[in-house]
Amino acid sequence: MTDVCMIFEVHQPFRLNRNFPRDLLVNLNPRDLFKLYFDMELNLEIFNRIARECYLPANEILLELIEEFKDSSRQFKVSFSLSGIFLEQCELWDPKVLESFKSLVNTGCVELLGQTYHHSLASLFSEVEFVEQIKMHRRKMKETFNYEPKVFENTECIYNNQVAKTAEKLGFRAVVTEGTERILGWRKPNYVYRAKNSSIYLLLRNYQLSDDIGFRFASQEWREWPLTADKYACWLASTPGEVIVIFIDYETFGEHYRRESGIFDFLRHLPKEILKWRNLSFSTPSEVIAQNKPVDVLDVPESETISWADLERDVSAWLGNMLQKSLFNLLREMEPLLRHIGDERLIRIWRYLQASDLFYYMSTKGGGSGDVHSTFNPYFSPMEAFMVFSRILSDFQARINLELEKPELRHKRALRRLPPEKAFIFYYDFSRPSGLAAYSLQEFYSILKIVDERSIRFHMVRGDFERWILQVVGCEDLARNISKLRGIRDVKLLRRRLLETVEKKIKELEEKSGDYEKSN
Secondary structure (H helix, E strand, C coil), rough: EEEEEEEEEECCCCECCCCCCCCCCCCCHHHHHHHHHHHHHHHHHHHHHHHHHHHHHHHHHHHHHHHCCCCCCCCEEEEEEEEEHHHHHHHHCCCCHHHHHHHHHHHCEEECCEEECCCCCCHHHHHHHHHHHHHHHHHHHHHHHHHHHHCCCHHCECCCHHHHHHHHCCCCCCCEEEEEEHHCCCCCCCCCEEEECCCCCCEECCHHHHHHHCCCCCCCCCCHHHHHHHHHHHHHCCCCCEEEEEEEEEEEEECCCCCCCCCCHHHHHHHHHCCCCCEEEEEEEHHHHHHCCCCCCCCCCHHHCCCCHHHHHHHHHHCCCHHHHHHHCCCCHHHHHHHHHHHHHHHHHHCCCEEEHHHHHHCCCCCCHHHHHHHHHCCCCHHHHHHHHHHHHHHHHHHHHHHHHCCCHHHHEEEEEECCHHEEEEEEEEEEEEEECCCCCCHHHHHHHHHHHHHHHHHHHHHHHHHHHHHCCCCHHHHHHHHCCCCCCCCCHHHHHHHHHHHHHHHHHHHHHHHHHHCC
16 A cells, blocks of 8 residues: 655745835834835735635635545545744734634644744754744644644755754654655655654655646646646556655645646545555555654765755755855844844844745746746846845844944843854964864853964964954954954963953953843
8 A cells, every 4th residue: 555645835925025115214113124024915915815716725625525535444634834924824814714724634634744933944054043943833833723743844845864853853753855866866755764863754755746736737838738637646556655745835726726727626536536546545644654664764964955946956946046145144144143132023023034935036047947936936036036135134134233232232242152154263374274163252262271372373473363353253342452462472471361361351241241131
């Protein structure tokens, strides 16, 4: 018996305001920034259209199908991966959509998957943020559906060994990702696998069969057109393996392909045609991993990270050009500053800005992948998407900097932990790194105690210490005091004076931060 595991991705981002003003608007409450940064009229219009054309009619069909086969020995079952942002939009604009999903879950024939709340790229830049968003999504599932997901699907099926370790640490039993040849080699996607150095199971999307529905259904240039339910069921029945994961965007039904294409008729007739075959049955991901043992281990290092997007099936859909990378790096650099500020309203906006869609719109790929990007882009071009996103991120960055100048934060700022690209790397000379790196002023002090004297001499002569402390840490007086030590030739004495100077400044910053908190 082969399990057919049908999973639907349901997500809508908050699209950015293309009419965002170019000049910085001061004296705005963080609550007002949301309305300034995001085009809520456009988002409402798109949501209402998709609710009318896709969510409500598709959910009605699924409910009817579940009811039709509820007394059968082979029931009809499906799974959903619902983003937290999508659920917010349901609550804001059409509770009937949310109620229809609740009705599906209440049948007992629907499994809900875990994911990042904001459908974000957090797994590519911050383990802390990645975990927080997964926990946020888990709480949302519990609050909305009284449901605790056991299977995880990272944003856009982005996956590597570290994603598996994080999911395992958070108690998930399996991860759903892409069944690309790049990680499978000679193996097939239609089996259960296990992640390297982990006990967590892997379920792999059969992209050929999934894309037959998701991307080729209405293509008259496709040699298999028209795709009918009986033809597709025959393909599934003749596919060897233990499980076939069909994972597509739910918006395929009624939005990507209009009702006139026959997509709803295809959905309505598919279960009956599949269950005509005695070697096929429907299962949820949790049922699949309960019934099947892993046949092999898959190793996906971070350098080989995969996804379900584009022909490359890597992260180039979001980070494939300099436009995307520049704004991704800017967004990533905001994390330690925002955590330092601690304003949950600003962190909330930063998380909406992490949505993978906002980077997807900036892709400049050509060919088939480029056509797909263009189809789902609300802007006229990738450059327009970049300009809008860039203006908003620049404004947001300016507001973060204004927050950091407040008296209660100025002293803490110099003590913050820095992102990896801002760390101070200790070298012995031009081509010999020591392997030591300081991510904060406190770590800089600790490393000064143990680093080889050659490294201290090398960096003092070049002025590297004071330059880093001035330009990155943002502590002008400490940089100035360190520069005064440059004339000391005895390296042992130089180390001692450096330690005294840095330690004195750290204590001063800690005392001022503490004094301000006590007075407030």
